[in-house]
Amino acid sequence: MKGNEALAKAAIEAGCDAYFGYPITPQSEVLEYLAREMPKHDRIVLQAESEVASINMVYGAAGAGFRAMTSSSSPGISLMQEGISYLAGAELPCLIVNVNRAGPGLGTIQPGQGDYFQATKGGGHGDYRMIVLAPSSVQEMADFVFLGFDLADKYRNPVMILSDGAIGQMMEKVTFGKFKSTRYEKPWATVGKSATRERNYITSLHIQPEKMEKHNLKLEAKFRVMKETEARFEEISTGDAEYLFVAYGLSSRICHKAVDLAREKGIRIGLLRPITLWPFPAERLLQLAGQVKFMMSVELNAGQMVEDVKLAVNGKTPVYFYGRLGGMIPTPEEIVHQLETVIHEHHEN
Amino acid sequence: MSIMKTEEEVITKEPNLLQGALEDHALPETKLTLPENNVCETEDEYELVYHRPVPLLDVNMHYCPGCAHSLVHKLLMEVVEEMNIQDKTVGVAPVGCAVFAYDYMNIDMTEAAHGRAAAVATGIKRLMPDKYVFTYQGDGDLAAIGIAETLHAVNRGENILIVFINNAVYGMTSGQMAPTTLMGMKTTTTPFGRTNEAYGSPIRMSELISPLPGAFYVTRQAVHNAPSVRRTKKALQNAFKYQQLHKGTCFVEIIGNCPSNWKMTPVESEKFIDYEMVKTFPLGDVKLPKADDLKNLTEGQ
Known part of the structure; x- marks a missing residue:
């Protein structure tokens, strides 16, 4: 199975409720596979008008408490950086896949690892961190989808799978059924305010510096836990x-x-x-x-x-x-x- | 040439627009007890004629005097209350003056990045097709940075309500030119007036999107006098109800006053809408649903 398709199949098995994407080489198979398969599972799949729209559709769906995902390749991931920063700021879990190609600019569609800085140092603005998983096989392309969604939900933070054009395009044997998807309670989601609770609102805006710093420190505390417990090698x-x-x-x-x-x-x-x-x-x-x-x-x-x-x-x-x-x-x-x-x-x- | 009215012009040409409305709806002499915990109670001898809609939070708003936002917020929450859909409504706030809309509406809301509200609302509505989802956006947010998201959401016929506040300026960043700024209008970034050579002409969003098959109901209203407020309320009621039909996007454009950035008094800003804004942005329905499409509409929820 192709790496991109294994990843897409894993998304369905890991309980991905919605996928929003935009075509770009070398990851278009993800969108194509899910466009074909998601409706069979009553899931939502949508080809957006741009990567900017994709990541914001993910923001909406994730905010409503659903498992949402997007994928792209380097130039498209650059367009998503604004959205990723907002997702981290608003503490929304989601999975973002970058099938890295070589750059800068349009670069080439051949594999590269030039997005390391962007992925690990926060390509978007502001102080935030994101767990970045780097698969080195088609099997890991599938496995890390389960892991990625779970880590995202666990920490209420976006998670990135940073793959590359070769891992995405290569074909290898892959086994499914190793992992079960976990369902997380999301009492913070914007699903309509019931009479028994306060309203939920999702925002990354804290205009008063005192409140913003408090929010920053809360995020930092979370990132510290990730740093201490989630390093894998x-x-x-x-x-x-x-x-x-x-x-x-x-x-x-x-x-x-x-x-x-x-x-x-x-x-x-x-x-x-x-x-x-x-x-x-x-x-x-x-x-x-x-x-x-x-x-x-x-x-x-x-x-x-x-x-x-x-x-x-x-x-x-x-x-x-x-x-x-x-x-x-x-x-x-x-x-x-x-x-x-x-x-x-x-x-x- | 500046198209701003001089004070003299405004005063001498001022028609008494409010007079008729006030005569039609003379306020009854009643005494209300103050709302407590968002619930109005009347004593037996008094008749309750008005109360703040319960879903509108009892907090001070940050809007300037004479600004349209607070009024439109109230109208939205009145509709939510009347339809009893507080638990089924999810709003999307913009970047712009209404960035804090979620601080005023007691419903679940999401704050979108600048211009992205229609994409965020798409994500919400696709996953919860039976919820009432609306975006609330200004002209910079919707018609400049977010025009792609807006056009494509409407073209897909997303079953959402887009509330578009058009006041012809960037309000929050204090009065820069917007895509809807009138020709000749002075703003902080068009200090000599908007020219066609430099910036083209104002975008008429309602007319732009209405030919798209996904647009179900498109109307342009205002809230600068009592009759226009009533019509806007009706438009919002329609737009919320139409979401039940799953027939496409409802787009309610509201010409909003921005006295602070228009450098006018609130009263002058009302006249500015009557004399100038409506020349470029004529009020009224731009696209109405077909009668056939409305057959399945039920009252209330």
Whole structure:
């Protein structure tokens, strides 16, 4: 099954009530699949007039207490940033999927990881955070939909799945039925004021600075809990590792292969794959910094996650970077070659 | 050329528009007890002739004297009360002067980003087709930044009510040109008057959307004198009721006074609507439902 279709199918199984989207390569299969399948399950699917409208339809549906979702690719996600900021400000849960392509601007429809900063540092305005899940397989494209919706509802906050054009388009085996969707009570939803409760209103507006700061601090407290409890990662061959790759999504798959190749050559390297890009698995990286001679962040961008790796290890070990741009995908051999070059330079210094 | 009236013109040409209305509806001499907990009670010897609609919260509004918003808020809540649909109504507030609309209406409401109310309302209504969903938007919100969301929502025939307050200026940001600013009208961003060369002419939203098949009921009203208030109330009543039919979008444009940004007294602003605004924005129904479509309409809920 295609990654995008697995994600779409998972959305139905995870109890997504409504999907609003707009066509853009390389994620249009999500909209197409759901346009075909959602009506069979009496769910709402709508092709909006723009990504701006999509995210605001999600805002309306999420505010009414429904599980709502949208998906797009990089340029479209840029258009949604306003809405994402409002969703976070108004504490509305929803799932946003970015099938990352290379940029900036129209860029190319080939895969990229250039939206890391936008996704993890808050592409929209104001102080907010959002859990960002980075699948590296078609199976995870499906699994993270369940996880994403649950985390969104748990924290009343938007959650993003940051995939890329390759994971979205590739075909792999995928199993469903592993997860059950959880239903959350949403007494805050705008469904019509009953006589027995106060009115519900959804807003991100707190015009008095005292009240706004209070709201900010409430959000920050929530983000702190996320940061402390929701960091997820996978480790490959780190037990005896002298060196460490740090990579997510598509580049982590290539690095996994590079780990095998390097180990055949006798280089003891491991891989740490962040599953959540925010919160970032900084604590584990700091521990590993005491073990390895250096780390190497491998990304399909000009060097974005590497900044978080450096922040995490805080100078305890050197951090190098290797990246390809513009939709170009490095081979495992290319990465091993880079690794060997860096090892050589590292030991000469 | 400025089309603002001088004080002299306003005073000398002022027709007594209110007089007829007051004579028709002479206020009875009654004494009311003050509303308590939103419930009006009368003593036996008094007849209750008016009370604040219960769904309108008993709080001070932030609107300027003479502003149309507070009156339209009240009319909306009167309709909600009369139809007994407080528990089935969800409103969407805009960005603009009415950004705090949810502070005044005792119903579930959502605050939308600037211009996005129609998309937010789409999300709400699609998932709860039996609820009464309305947006409340100004001219900058609806006709400038939100025109795409507005046109497409109407074109899809979303079963929502769009209440469009057109006062020809950006009120909240204090008087900049709006898409509906009259030709020649001075605003803070058209200090020499709006010109066609620079900005084109005012957008007539009601006329623009009414040819769309999704538009079910389109009307332009005002609230600057008693008869116009009554007609606006009727239009809002119709628009709420029509949502039961699931036949398309109801669009109620209301020409609103903005004395503060028009640099007028409230009374002058009423005359400005009568003498100037209606030339560009003629009042009345723009599109009425077909009689056939109204057959299934029930009274009340």
